[in-house]
Amino acid sequence: MHAHIVHAHPDPSSYNGALTQGARQSLLDIGYSTTVNDLYRTGFDPVERATHYRDRADAEAFAALREQRHAWENGTLPSEVKAEIEHLKRANLVILQFPLWWHGPPAILKGWMDRVFVNGGLYTSRKRYDTGHFRGTRAIVSVTTGAPERAxxxxxxxxxxxxxxxxxxxxLHYMGFSxxxxxxxxxxQGHGYRYEDDASLHKRLERNLSAWRSYLGALDAAEPIPFPSWGDWDDDGRAIAAPDR
Ligand SMILES: Cc1cc2nc3c(=O)[nH]c(=O)nc-3n(C[C@H](O)[C@H](O)[C@H](O)COP(=O)(O)O)c2cc1C
Structure with missing residues (x-):
């Protein structure tokens, strides 16, 4: 079994860094092999743009979907994208580790998705959702917040x-992941607004790290989040039955 961790935090000594290292160790302990892509350390460029493509389908106008498909078909994807796809293909488990920045992932991780989930190769109109490329591969989002749980x-x-x-x-579901x-x-709350004293913060974060390691140690007990899929939509993509929320 192999796990690939995509780490999207600028400082490896941060709490996010501790979660990535904790995940790695827990997975090694239960017999996984692991790879980590620390996006800041490797200098991953999250901006999808023309200069990434040396052999263009259209040298005049840049359409990301067309160039991705062309590069996939011609084996000319950027090397960092190719390498990442190899890690994902090998993985039985993918973890995305990041801090919540403006109510979502940091830009570097959004850009990783823009560039690595390659149109025409890793997904097509027929190969998505429950027929997606990564069906059978599990994925977990691990996110940290500054604000306390009660907020x-x-x-x-x-x-x-x-x-x-x-x-x-x-x-992730679109790409076929469970x-x-x-x-x-x-x-x-290391450097932002503070809601508790140092001792209680430290203790709580230590307990949280153990809870993360326990979660990964008992993955078989985790049920995938239910998402709608092809059988739930009519030919126009509309929901056949109203969703719960
Ligand atoms: C640009 C930026 C935006 C942030 N936005 C949020 C936010 O929307 N909600 C929140 O709870 N915390 C927010 N935070 C706080 C971070 O989530 C928090 O600092 C981080 O999870 C702490 O983990 P770390 O010590 O590993 O960096 C933000 C921090 C930064 C730098």
Whole structure:
């Protein structure tokens, strides 16, 4: 079994760094091999643009979907994208580790999705959702917040996690991944607003790290998040039955 961790935090010594290292160790302990792509360390360029493509389908106008498909078909994808796809293909489990920045993932991770989920190769009109390329591969979003747990929920100050994680988790589902429940580390308040004293913060974050390691140690108990799929839509893509929420 192999796990690939995509780490989207600028400082490896941060709490996000500790979660990535904790995940790696827990997975090694239960017999996984692991790879980590620390996007800041490797200098991943998250901006999809013409200069990434040396052999263009159209040298005049840049259409990302067309150039991705062309590069896939001709074996001319950028080397960092090719390498990442190889890691993803090898993985039975993919973890996205990031801090919540403006109610979503940092730009570097959004751009990783823009560039690595290659049109015409990793997804096509027929190869998506439950017929997606990565069906059978599990994915987990592990996210840290500055605000405390009590501040989150529909209408609450921090926002609603189902809404904030929907774009990233639904995109994973689009690519065919089985998305397991997210692991949310609340109230990581090192340098932002403070809601508790140092001792209690430290203790809580240590406990949280253990909870993350326990989650990964018992992955078989985790049920994927239910998302709608082809059988739930009519020919126009409309929901046949009204969703629960
Ligand atoms: C640009 C930026 C935006 C942020 N936006 C949010 C936010 O929307 N909600 C929140 O709870 N915390 C927010 N934070 C706080 C971070 O989530 C928090 O600092 C991080 O999770 C702590 O983990 P770390 O110590 O590993 O960096 C933001 C921080 C930055 C730098």
């Amino acid at each position: 989150f929920g529909l209408g609450s100050r921090g926002g609603d996690f189902q809404t904030m994680l929907w774009p990233i988790q639904y995109s 998305v397991l429940p997210p692991f949310i580390s609340f109230g990581v």
